[in-house]
Amino acid sequence: MIMALGALLPLLLFVFPLWKITLEAPQYPTPLGMYIHINDFADANPHDIKNINLMNHYVGMKYIPDAIPEFKIFPIGILITTFIGLIIAFKANYKWFLYWFIMMVLVSTAGLIDFYLWEHEYGHDLDPKAIMKFTNPDGSIMGFQPPFFGSKDILNFTAHSYPQLGAYCLGLGIALGFVAYRLGKKHIVKT
Amino acid sequence: MKKIIKNPMLLMLGLSLFLVNCKDQNQGNNGALTSNAAERVYVAPGEHDEYYAFISGGFSGQLSVYGLPSGRLFKVIPVFSQDAEKAWGYNEETKPMLNTSHGFIPWDDSHHPDISQTNGELDGRWVFINGNNTPRIAKIDLSVFETTEIIEIPNSAGNHSSAFVTENTEYVVAGTRFSVPVPQRDMPISEYKGNFKGALTFISVDPEDGGMDIKFQLIMPGFDYDLSHPGRGESHGWFFFTTYNTEEASTLLEVNASQNDKDFIAAVNWKKIEEYVNNGGGTMMPARYAHNVYDDATHTGTSTMKEEVLVVNPSEVPGAVYLLPTPKSPHGCDVDPTGEYIVGNGKLSADLTVHSFTKMMDAIEGEKFDGDAYGIPILKFEDVLAGTVSQPGLGPLHTEFDGKGNAYTTFFISSEVVKWKLGTWEVVDRQPCYYSVGHLMIPGGNSRKPYGKYVVAMNKITKDRYLPTGPEVTQSAQLYDISGEKMELLLDFPTVGEPHYAAGISADIIKERSKKIFDLQDNKHKYGITSDADVRVERDGNEVHIYMSMIRSHFNPDNIEGVKVGDKVYFHVTNLEQDYDVPHGVSMIGANTSELLIMPGQTETFVWEPKQPGVWPFYCTDFCSALHQEMQGYVRVSPASSNIDLSWSLGE
Numbered sequence: 001m002i003m004a005l006g007a008l009l010p011l012l013l014f015v016f017p018l019w020k021i022t023l024e025a026p027q028y029p030t031p032l033g034m035y036i037h038i039n040d041f042a043d044a045n046p047h048d049i050k051n052i053n054l055m056n057h058y059v060g061m062k063y064i065p066d067a068i069p070e071f072k073i074f075p076i077g078i079l080i081t082t083f084i085g086l087i088i089a090f091k092a093n094y095k096w097f098l099y100w101f102i103m104m105v106l107v108s109t110a111g112l113i114d115f116y117l118w119e120h121e122y123g124h125d126l127d128p129k130a131i132m133k134f135t136n137p138d139g140s141i142m143g144f145q146p147p148f149f150g151s152k153d154i155l156n157f158t159a160h161s162y163p164q165l166g167a168y169c170l171g172l173g174i175a176l177g178f179v180a181y182r183l184g185k186k187h188i189v190k191t
Numbered sequence: 192m193k194k195i196i197k198n199p200m201l202l203m204l205g206l207s208l209f210l211v212n213c214k215d216q217n218q219g220n221n222g223a224l225t226s227n228a229a230e231r232v233y234v235a236p237g238e239h240d241e242y243y244a245f246i247s248g249g250f251s252g253q254l255s256v257y258g259l260p261s262g263r264l265f266k267v268i269p270v271f272s273q274d275a276e277k278a279w280g281y282n283e284e285t286k287p288m289l290n291t292s293h294g295f296i297p298w299d300d301s302h303h304p305d306i307s308q309t310n311g312e313l314d315g316r317w318v319f320i321n322g323n324n325t326p327r328i329a330k331i332d333l334s335v336f337e338t339t340e341i342i343e344i345p346n347s348a349g350n351h352s353s354a355f356v357t358e359n360t361e362y363v364v365a366g367t368r369f370s371v372p373v374p375q376r377d378m379p380i381s382e383y384k385g386n387f388k389g390a391l392t393f394i395s396v397d398p399e400d401g402g403m404d405i406k407f408q409l410i411m412p413g414f415d416y417d418l419s420h421p422g423r424g425e426s427h428g429w430f431f432f433t434t435y436n437t438e439e440a441s442t443l444l445e446v447n448a449s450q451n452d453k454d455f456i457a458a459v460n461w462k463k464i465e466e467y468v469n470n471g472g473g474t475m476m477p478a479r480y481a482h483n484v485y486d487d488a489t490h491t492g493t494s495t496m497k498e499e500v501l502v503v504n505p506s507e508v509p510g511a512v513y514l515l516p517t518p519k520s521p522h523g524c525d526v527d528p529t530g531e532y533i534v535g536n537g538k539l540s541a542d543l544t545v546h547s548f549t550k551m552m553d554a555i556e557g558e559k560f561d562g563d564a565y566g567i568p569i570l571k572f573e574d575v576l577a578g579t580v581s582q583p584g585l586g587p588l589h590t591e592f593d594g595k596g597n598a599y600t601t602f603f604i605s606s607e608v609v610k611w612k613l614g615t616w617e618v619v620d621r622q623p624c625y626y627s628v629g630h631l632m633i634p635g636g637n638s639r640k641p642y643g644k645y646v647v648a649m650n651k652i653t654k655d656r657y658l659p660t661g662p663e664v665t666q667s668a669q670l671y672d673i674s675g676e677k678m679e680l681l682l683d684f685p686t687v688g689e690p691h692y693a694a695g696i697s698a699d700i701i702k703e704r705s706k707k708i709f710d711l712q713d714n715k716h717k718y719g720i721t722s723d724a725d726v727r728v729e730r731d732g733n734e735v736h737i738y739m740s741m742i743r744s745h746f747n748p749d750n751i752e753g754v755k756v757g758d759k760v761y762f763h764v765t766n767l768e769q770d771y772d773v774p775h776g777v778s779m780i781g782a783n784t785s786e787l788l789i790m791p792g793q794t795e796t797f798v799w800e801p802k803q804p805g806v807w808p809f810y811c812t813d814f815c816s817a818l819h820q821e822m823q824g825y826v827r828v829s830p831a832s833s834n835i836d837l838s839w840s841l842g843e
Contacts (some may be wrong), residue, residue: 030771046769047708047769050770051769052768054743058817058818123773131818
């Protein structure tokens with residue numbers, strides 16, 4: 001049963017956001033924010049993404065796209081892994097719980113790496129005609145990549161990047177897969 | 192003090208001595224100021240004031256928005272006067288708002304703001320204010336702090352006993368100060384008496400959108416209807432108007448209208464008249480008056496000329512109107528929070544007269560009349576009198592209430608605010624005003640629940656109170672703390688124009704509803720655009736329509752060619768921003784109009800008629816961003832005979 005719950009929990013990614021990036025600055029007493037859902041970017045407050053784009057165009061950053069390929073791939077990935085997880089939960093040996101757990105860890109890590117790469121690209125692929133160009137102390141061109149996890153000062157903004165409820169549900173689901181494996185092992189050993 | 196007051200001349204002398212005395216003290220110490228006054232009006236940077244105060248501009252025609260207790264000015268809302276800063280009355284969208292049956296009028300004299308109410312308490316949805324000169328009532332929507340409706344009042348002149356609302360904002364009421372021939376006609380002025388009429392106008396207010404419509408006009412005898420206030424609580428359904436010139440003089444009124452020992456407060460049972468007209472009563476008479484409505488979706492005002500108005504004669508509805516004798520040309524007509532007391536501020540009387548609503552109803556029941564005026568029953572003074580505040584000062588004008596059983600009256604001649612007790616009529620305290628106070632305002636004053644913490648006195652004269660600015664010096668407001676037994680002067684602050692009354696309300700009621708932007712998707716402006724894809728320039732004969740967008744930090748298009756001398760060029764400019772507090776402005780060299788100041792999501796239009804060939808720049812007038820200085824563009828103007836096609840571009 002725990003395995004089934006673990007397999008189902010990631011579905012909550014379709015309800016709750018995965019990640020949130022928040023930009024604070026003195027001129028924004030209500031910070032600008034963007035939620036990253038498994039299939040969408042969403043404003044924290046109305047028009048935030050439009051206003052983030054407006055801010056970022058000064059330093060030559062690209063507009064945050066309406067859609068990225070991941071919005072199609074990730075939902076399918078989650079649906080497939082959930083499906084597999086449910087089959088395992090009802091049909092398979094506890095050892096498969098471990099395989100599912102390892103698979104999920106690998107899939108999630110791939111997702112995070114993808115997220116990091118996107119962030120890096122977004123923060124570094126700057127328009128050569130950018131209105132304002134900044135350089136690092138070593139002379140290299142300054143990038144504006146938001147933090148992957150945590151908080152970071154970028155010019156006049158403080159950017160925060162933290163997982164949201166959807167990510168916690170995913171994490172908990174994966175953890176439950178491992179718990180199910182441990183419990184299954186104990187049960188077998190006892191009997 | 193009380194003994195001296197017995198002789199008004201002595202009082203004047205005494206007061207002038209007192210003022211001189213005060214001045215000496217001022218030079219030595221803080222004078223009337225309490226020692227920690229600064230702390231009590233200090234609102235720290237970034238903090239908000241506790242109250243909004245909407246202070247009328249009088250001859251400025253506008254309504255200014257202040258914070259209390261700091262006295263900081265936030266905004267001057269254009270109402271009846273053109274305002275080049277906000278393009279009010281200059282852009283194509285708001286010109287219709289200043290239309291009247293006399294044509295476009297760029298100015299008026301704004302007097303008495305009053306905030307809408309629900310169940311006798313301020314709800315903060317709208318402020319109504321009267322234009323005194325060319326009679327009009329304006330409605331300001333407090334979600335946008337903009338004038339969204341103006342209705343002209345026919346058969347009226349000197350629209351002064353206005354714009355006060357009933358306790359559920361059923362009506363906003365506008366009474367005429369000057370009686371006139373009704374309908375207007377060519378006749379000798381000397382035949383005023385008996386022929387001129389005074390119209391009291393009841394404008395219904397739509398409970399949903401606040402839409403105004405004249406429900407009926409009560410055609411009263413030819414007195415001057417000076418001020419008014421609604422009944423509330425038990426007296427809800429009645430409206431009270433002070434009158435002067437019951438002598439019906441038409442010349443040298445300062446003498447001829449000051450002869451009667453008593454004038455009247457007219458008590459009007461509007462519920463009774465409403466019922467009468469709902470059942471088909473009253474007469475439709477021809478009357479031309481403009482009704483101007485501004486729509487927040489189209490960002491455009493529309494002026495409609497109305498052709499008739501429903502009039503009612505008091506004699507048609509027996510029992511609807513009574514006259515309460517009130518000494519000496521009463522000015523302010525103020526009703527206490529319970530609705531029981533009606534204060535007649537007899538400006539030429541040494542006493543303040545207070546009538547009782549209960550006694551009035553008893554007298555009406557008992558039919559104890561003292562004759563009539565043009566068929567309107569006159570009640571006996573003694574039968575309706577609740578009490579008299581004996582010789583509290585000179586020249587009483589207006590009274591407000593603190594909701595704790597106290598009343599505060601301004602005295603113009605003796606230049607002071609006097610606090611007195613309802614019921615016992617005793618004077619509790621008096622504080623000088625600098626100088627010659629007119630109105631006063633307690634936030635929530637015209638409601639069942641005044642806040643009772645501060646009173647703002649609005650002074651007509653300041654003389655030496657501020658740094659001099661040539662012959663014309665500022666008028667001013669003074670803030671007193673009234674939370675204790677004694678009033679304490681805390682602050683002086685200059686005002687815009689000459690305030691005639693104000694309305695105050697707890698900031699919490701309004702600030703959460705204050706709109707931040709106009710949603711671009713809801714923009715229904717005829718020439719509005721919602722994205723850069725719709726940007727274009729079109730020619731229609733010699734009219735050129737530019738559908739232009741603005742966003743940080745450029746106009747689109749910013750290069751336009753093909754305009755010719757003799758063209759009438761319409762700049763329809765849409766601000767595509769959707770961020771709070773990012774307006775853009777636009778102005779064109781040589782345009783015979785004002786700039787535009789356009790809020791996010793809004794479209795506005797100005798007209799430019801280029802007079803000579805050349806390449807003419809336009810630019811953003813509001814420092815919008817780090818690249819504001821770069822926000823500019825050019826229009827090429829060719830001779831009338833040229834055949835250059837229209838073209839437009841951005842960044843090519």
